[in-house]
Amino acid sequence: MSDTSTRVLSLEDELLELLGPASVSTEPRVRERASIDGSPMSPIIAAKLPLGLADLVVFAADAEQIATAVAAASRHGVPITVRGKGTGNYGQGIPMQGGLVIDTTRAKAIVEVGDGFITAEAGTPxxxxxxxxxxxxxxxxxxxxxxxSTIGGFLSGGSGGTGSIEHGSNDRGFVAALDVVHADGSAEIHHVEGDEAQKYVHNYGTAGVIVRATVRLEPLREWRGLWASFPDFGGTLSVVQTIGNLDPSPRLVSGDGPEISASLPADEAIPEGRSSLRVILDATQVDTVTAIIEGAGGRVEAVREGPQASIRLSMLSYNHPIEWYQKSQEHEVFHLEVAGAPLADDIEAVESVFAGGKLHIESTKAFPIGMLAAPYVSEEDVYRGIAELNAIGVGVHNPHQWNVDFNVEQTAETAALTDPNGLLNPGKLNPDYTGARKGAIIS
Ligand SMILES: Cc1cc2nc3c(=O)[nH]c(=O)nc-3n(C[C@H](O)[C@H](O)[C@H](O)COP(=O)(O)OP(=O)(O)OC[C@H]3O[C@@H](n4cnc5c(N)ncnc54)[C@H](O)[C@@H]3O)c2cc1C
Structure with a gap:
């Protein structure tokens, strides 16, 4: 028996004792399910799957159990990959060196709601x-x-979404405090705030494991979900930034051309053959936004109230329209995360970088961002396109690789202290990786 198998077996024994049999599994199907994420969205990563298989899976019920599992695996020298809902779409949740996967989805509890903040356990949706x-x-x-998806996964693997027009990405003050565990053999939970807490954000759990998070709240407004449509994408693009720059900021401004719009779930507010524009905005702005839309040749299809309308509209933003579009196409589709003024000002130049290119757009205050989808030809073609997009002033984040590409140097410095044996999500933190973000996804 190899040294690794022996270490995994003794870890299994210890975890069975510490957490009980209902929380530990070596079932092949459980191990397989714990070793996939949303990376099939990328034909480049999909061609390389499977990239790793967990030897052992633990379902931690709370922050303390997550800490217990991290400490035990560290003492046994077994790699540790933490998992939330597994929706990360770059392969960043795949246990590339096997070992232990800690599934946090049972660790869901709101700990405290205060004035301007909320604290929850890592696996809370x-x-x-x-x-x-x-x-x-x-x-x-x-x-x-x-x-x-979970708060731990969003802070470790995500960047933004509904609310990012006002507040930017999730590394800009959204996190007030974190409770984290290091891979040093101890189950001690460290409470970190401010800049110290930022060191654990957006690096795929390679610097420490988040067991609890405190993030910012703002006063609730009378939000409305507004669905509009235009005869073509040009109409939508002409108003995206005007609406995104209104004060108070809308929570979301998302738009698609007729082809991507047609692939979205059926809704009378997304009429066939037209370009769809979807906005979450303050109730006081409905008249202003309606006038902007009608002035540009569009029409408002529906204005809906309540939390469900907001969540429903959010679930048609960012990567979701691309996922629907992929499903609707017979050929393989890839996408890139793109940012910059040309998305709204020169759509032809942007989409024509790839044959059959189609853009999904979102507004931020500074400039539009989006996802550029196209039929997949080859990895070389994707990299040719990234260079061409950069040349016309479009920032690109490459979602076809799993290296930590945000604050890499700082993460490596932190991990040298918090993960001295390189056990945390191995394969993701490569200080030599040179493809760091060439343009923020969200300003
Ligand atoms: C269709 C689609 C749409 C998407 N839309 C968005 C979007 O709007 N905005 C956005 O930012 N992202 C988006 N994503 C990416 C992803 O869904 C989000 O980032 C999500 O919040 C990740 O949460 P999760 O619970 O699924 O994390 P997972 O996928 O389970 O994990 C993500 C990463 O974080 C690590 N991790 C998980 N939990 C912890 C923890 N407690 N401590 C340390 N590390 C941990 C994992 O090891 C992994 O590296 C989208 C993905 C898809 C497929």
Whole structure:
């Protein structure tokens, strides 16, 4: 028996004793399910799957059990990959060196809702945080379009979503404090705030494991979901930034051309053959936005109230329209995350970089961002296109690789202290990786 197998077996024994048999599994199907994420969205990563298989899976019921599992695996020298809902779409949740996967989805509890903040355990779904915030007359600063994903996964693997027009990405003050565990053999939970807490954000759990998070809330507004349509994408593009720059900021402004719009779930507010524009905005702005839309040749299809309307509209933003579009096509489709003024000002130049290119657009205050989808030809063609997009002033984030590409140097410095044996999500933190983001996804 190899040294690794022996270490995994003794870890299994210890975890069975510490957490009980209902929380530990070596069933092949459980191990397989714990070793996939949303990366099949990328034909480049999909061609390389499977990239790793968990040896052992633990379902931690709370922050303390997550800490217990991290400490035990560290003592046994077994790699540790933490998992939320597994929706990360770059392969960043795949246990590339096997070992232990800690599934946090049972660790879902709201710990405290205060004035301007909410604290929850790592596996709590974002939608549960939002509901608890609404019940207190507040709302999250932001949540991703994958509203069922976990707070630990969103902070470690995501960047923004509904609310990001006002608040930017999730590394800009959204996190007030974190409780984290290091891979040093101890189950001690470290409470970190401010800049110290930022060191654990958006690096795929390679610097430490988040067991609890405190994030910012703002006073709840009378939000409305507004669905509009235009005869063509040009109409939508002409108003995206005007609406995104209104004060108070809308929570979301998403738009698609007729082809991507046609692939979205059937809704009378998304009429066939037209370009769809979807906005979450303050009730006081409905008349202003209606006038902007009608002035540009569009029409308002529906204005809907309540939390469900907001969540529904959020789930048609960011990567979701691309996922629907992929499903509707017979050929393989890839996408890139893109940003910059040309998205709204020169759509022809942007879409024509790839044959059959189609853009999904979102507004931020500074400039539009989006996802550029096209039929997949080859990896070389994708990299040729990235260079061409950069040349016309479009920032690109490459979602076809799993290296930590945000604050890499700082993460490596932190991990040298918090993960001295390189056990945390191995394969993701490569200080030599040179493809760091060439343009922020969200300004
Ligand atoms: C269709 C689609 C739409 C998407 N839309 C958005 C969007 O609008 N905005 C956005 O930002 N992202 C988006 N994503 C990416 C992803 O869904 C989100 O980032 C999501 O919040 C990740 O949460 P999760 O619980 O699924 O995390 P997982 O996928 O389980 O994990 C993500 C990463 O974080 C690590 N991790 C998980 N939990 C912890 C923890 N407690 N401590 C340390 N590390 C941890 C994992 O190891 C992994 O590296 C989208 C993905 C898809 C497929």
């Amino acid at each position: 974002m939608v549960m945080l939002e509901q608890a915030a609404w019940a207190s007359g507040q709302a999250l600063w932001m949540y991703p379009s994958t509203a069922q």
